[in-house]
C-alpha cells in the first residue's frame with residue numbers, strides 16, 4: 001500500500017502498555033500470526049525480543065517496532081505496533097513509544113489485576129492524550145479473577161464493562177477483536193504531507209552493515225533517500241536506506257506522514273542519533289521547527305567494574321565501548337584502584353540494567369569481572385562552596401572538607417493487598433523512607449511514599465516481594481535530592497585502602513556496617529604468611545578491627561632437646577621472612593573474596 005494523504009486514514013500507530021509479565025510480548029506474537037506478518041515457518045516465540053538475554057529471561061528491554069497489514073470490512077489498514085519494556089528500569093523507553101502513536105492497549109493480567117507499572121504507564125498515556133483500549137489477558141487460566149479485574153479497570157479508565165476486551169494471548173481467543181478495536185477507536189495520525197519533513201527520532205540501534213539506525217515517526221512531509229540532517233547536532237548524512245520493520249527491516253522508496261519506520265544513517269556512532277531529535281531534509285535544517293524531544297535517560301546506579309585478570313583490561317574496555325554504541329543509556333569512564341588495577345566506572349538505569357550489561361560482558365566477550373557494590377550519585381558541597389557529584393566511594397572527599405551531602409530520593413508507588421500494609425510500612429521506615437498517602441485500587445491499596453534511592457537499589461524489591469508473597473508491585477522515579485548525613489567507610493587490609501570494598505553510607509549505623517564488613521572479610525580471606533590487620537575507618541578514625549592470624553610454620557618442630565641458640569636462630573630467621581613479606585607481600589584478594597563480601 002502506498003501512503004498518500006488518503007492512505008494516512010488507514011494508519012493506526014499504537015503501543016502496548018502493561019506491568020512486567022502481563023503478556024505484552026505474547027500478545028504481540030499473536031498479532032504477528034493473525035496479520036500473517038510472519039509465516040508459520042519464520043515464527044518463533046518472543047519474536048520481538050531480539051537480544052538473547054531478553055529471550056532467555058523472558059523480559060523486554062528495548063522498545064521494538066513492527067508494522068502489520070490487516071484487512072477489516074474489505075479495507076486494508078497499516079497497524080504500527082511499538083512493543084515496550086515493562087520493567088521500571090526501562091520506563092523511559094515506554095514514554096518514547098507512547099509518543100510515537102495515537103493509541104495504547106492497556107493489558108492487565110486477569111490473575112494479577114492492575115499493578116504499579118500499569119498505573120504509571122496509564123497516567124503517561126492519558127497525559128499524552130492517547131486513546132486507551134483496556135484488555136484483560138490470561139482469561140484462560142483457572143486462577144483468573146476476571147470479574148474483580150474488570151471492576152478495577154472500569155474504575156481506573158472510567159469506562160463501561162463492554163469497553164474491556166477479554167483475551168487469551170496464549171490460545172489466541174479474541175485477539176482479532178483487539179485489532180478491530182484499534183482500527184475503530186484509535187484515530188489515524190495527523191500531519192502535513194506538503195510540509196518539509198519532520199521525523200521524530202524515537203530510538204536507535206547499531207547495525208554492523210548499515211551503521212547507526214534510527215527508528216522514526218514521520219510527523220510531517222515525506223521521507224526519501226535524500227540528504228538528511230539532525231537538527232540537534234546539525235550533522236547531515238545521506239541515508240543508506242529507509243524502510244519499515246516487518247518485523248525485519250524492509251526497504252521502501254519513501255515513508256509518509258504518520259508512518260513509523262527506520263532510517264539507516266550509515267553514521268558510525270549511534271550517539272549521533274540523539275533520541276527525541278528532529279530529522280529533516282538537509283536543505284530545510286535551518287528553517288524547520290524542532291519537535292518536542294524527550295527527557296534523556298539518566299544513569300541512576302554506578303558500579304566500578306574491573307577485569308579479574310588485569311591483563312584483560314583492554315578486552316573489557318573494547319567490550320564496553322561496543323556496548324555503549326548500542327545502548328545510549330549506558331555511561332562509562334576510566335578508574336583505577338591499587339588493589340584491582342585499571343577498571344571502568346559504569347552508569348546504569350537501574351539494577352536490572354546493570355545485571356544485564358554485566359552478564360553480557362561476561363557471556364558475549366568472555367571477560368571475567370569484579371563489580372563493586374552499586375552506588376547512587378551524591379551531591380557533596382565542600383568548604384569552598386563547590387558542589388561535587390560523587391558516584392563512587394573513591395571520589396568522596398575527606399570528611400574534614402565536607403560541608404554537606406544530599407542524596408537522590410525516589411517517589412515510590414506500591415500496590416498491595418491490604419493485609420501486607422503494616423509489614424510494608426515497616427520496611428519503608430527501616431529504609432529511611434517516609435509514608436505519604438494511600439488510595440484504593442479496587443480491593444487493594446495503592447501506597448505512595450518517598451525512599452532514598454540508595455535504599456531502593458539494594459534488595460528492596462526482593463524484600464517487598466518476599467514479605468507480600470509476590471503480591472505487591474513497585475514503581476519509582478527519582479524526584480528530589482535531600483540532605484543526608486553520609487560518610488565514606490574505608491576498608492583497609494594490611495593498612496592499605498582497598499577502594500573497591502570501601503562504601504558510602506549514612507552516618508547512623510556506619511560503625512555497625514563497618515564492623516560487619518570487617519568480620520565478613522575475616523571469614524572469607526584466606527590466611528596469609530603474615531598477620532593481616534583488617535580495619536574499617538571513617539576519615540582517620542578506625543571504627544572496627546579484626547586480625548587475620550598468620551600461618552605459623554613450626555620451624556622448631558624438628559628440634560628435640562635443648563639447643564637454645566639454634567632454636568632462637570630459626571625463629572629470628574622466620575620473623576625476618578615475615579617482615580619481608582609484610583613489606584613486599586600484598587594480601588591476595590581473589591574474585592571469590594569480592595563476590596562474597598559485595599553480595600548483599
Ligand code: GTP
Pocket residue numbers: 018019020021022023024025026027058059060084085086087137138139140141167168169170171
Ligand atoms: P515483559 O517483556 O517482561 O515486560 O513481559 P510481557 O508483558 O511481554 O509478558 P510475556 O508476554 O513475556 O508473558 C509473561 C508470561 O505469561 C509468559 O510465560 C507467557 O507465556 C504467559 N502468558 C502470556 N499471555 C498468556 C495468556 O493469555 N494465558 C496464559 N496462560 N499465559 C500467558
